[in-house]
Amino acid sequence: MQPVAVYVHIPFCPTKCGYCDFNSYAMEGEIMERTTRAILQDLETSPAKGRPAKTIFFGGGTPTHIPKEQLTSILKKVMEVHPPIEGAEITSEANPGTIDAEKFAAMREAGFNRLSLGAQSFKPEDLIRLGRIHQANEIERAVKLAREAGFTRINLDLMFALPGQTRKAWQHNLEAALALQPEHLSLYCLTLEPNTPFYKQQLRGELIQPDEEEQRAMYEACEELLGRHGLLPYEISNYAKPGEECQHNLCYWRGEEYAGYGPGAVGALNIEGQRLRTTRIKHPVHYSAALETGASPNCEEEILGAKELNAERIMLGIRLNETLNLEGLKLDQKGLDTILARGWATQDAGGLQLTKEGRHFCSEVAVALLP
Numbered sequence: 001m002q003p004v005a006v007y008v009h010i011p012f013c014p015t016k017c018g019y020c021d022f023n024s025y026a027m028e029g030e031i032m033e034r035t036t037r038a039i040l041q042d043l044e045t046s047p048a049k050g051r052p053a054k055t056i057f058f059g060g061g062t063p064t065h066i067p068k069e070q071l072t073s074i075l076k077k078v079m080e081v082h083p084p085i086e087g088a089e090i091t092s093e094a095n096p097g098t099i100d101a102e103k104f105a106a107m108r109e110a111g112f113n114r115l116s117l118g119a120q121s122f123k124p125e126d127l128i129r130l131g132r133i134h135q136a137n138e139i140e141r142a143v144k145l146a147r148e149a150g151f152t153r154i155n156l157d158l159m160f161a162l163p164g165q166t167r168k169a170w171q172h173n174l175e176a177a178l179a180l181q182p183e184h185l186s187l188y189c190l191t192l193e194p195n196t197p198f199y200k201q202q203l204r205g206e207l208i209q210p211d212e213e214e215q216r217a218m219y220e221a222c223e224e225l226l227g228r229h230g231l232l233p234y235e236i237s238n239y240a241k242p243g244e245e246c247q248h249n250l251c252y253w254r255g256e257e258y259a260g261y262g263p264g265a266v267g268a269l270n271i272e273g274q275r276l277r278t279t280r281i282k283h284p285v286h287y288s289a290a291l292e293t294g295a296s297p298n299c300e301e302e303i304l305g306a307k308e309l310n311a312e313r314i315m316l317g318i319r320l321n322e323t324l325n326l327e328g329l330k331l332d333q334k335g336l337d338t339i340l341a342r343g344w345a346t347q348d349a350g351g352l353q354l355t356k357e358g359r360h361f362c363s364e365v366a367v368a369l370l371p
């Protein structure tokens, strides 16, 4: 059977950050246990049962917010249902404020071999403003404990264009992250999503982000500095030492199949020659209730037609620092001509690739290419 990427969504966090629009809930106690049982059932009844796992990724929410016994029992079940291929990457996201040596040791023993730590900033005032529960010094402690537990693959997530952030402060954050010698860095620009407290604060004029020029300078500062530390860009927001690229996320960007379990998880699997995209029920209570009563855990099921698959290949593939193979793709010729004329991409016999300048306009490029 063809290996597949496996995603598990753990939707719980200690509190809700002001900018967050992910499917996450500030909940704990009995609901965690109930949702864990439901995820085990979700896996057990999966139509993809038996397909080997090429990668496994626990995201959220904050997977390390649930008790370690629950976290490791879910991984055990994933490995029963989707036996990992030799050397499979098995990642968990973690919040530096929700871990300790014991939890990391249990995670390593269960089979996790990669960690993605939500650091976001090394400035205490940023962490407070963002509503993060961890302290700046807990990031270093988390990396140290993770190394001691045997994690050799660590990613740090950082955010830029934070309210009031200067270029110098961003540079400080990058240097603080690099001092911890991570194998991978994910650097995201803070985006203000509707229905978040941050969005409302911005509307009221209480939150001001650095302007576009500043944001651009912050983005550009990354490549040169990270390059000196051996971290190379391989996707719009992601940098890795050679061989340390996140294999799981590469599966998404390359349009490969993935199975998704847990509240709100999305999956995309080939069933009888068609790509079926499923979305699990988002709220943990309703998701658990569905699985307890034998009802479908999905709130959406969609067969992706040629048009949607074509759009996905463009939108995701163009993000990578590799040539987008245009064979079989339908593109808007006028849009392509405009992008090439603006110097946002180059084209050769192998396909299309964004230029350095074009990386600032990735979304615009993708939209222009859509037929």
Ligand code: SF4
Residues within 6 Å of the ligand: 012, 013, 015, 016, 017, 019, 020, 021, 022, 024, 060, 061, 062, 095, 118
């Ligand atoms: S830790 Fe992440 S998922 Fe949880 S509330 Fe904050 S941003 Fe959202």
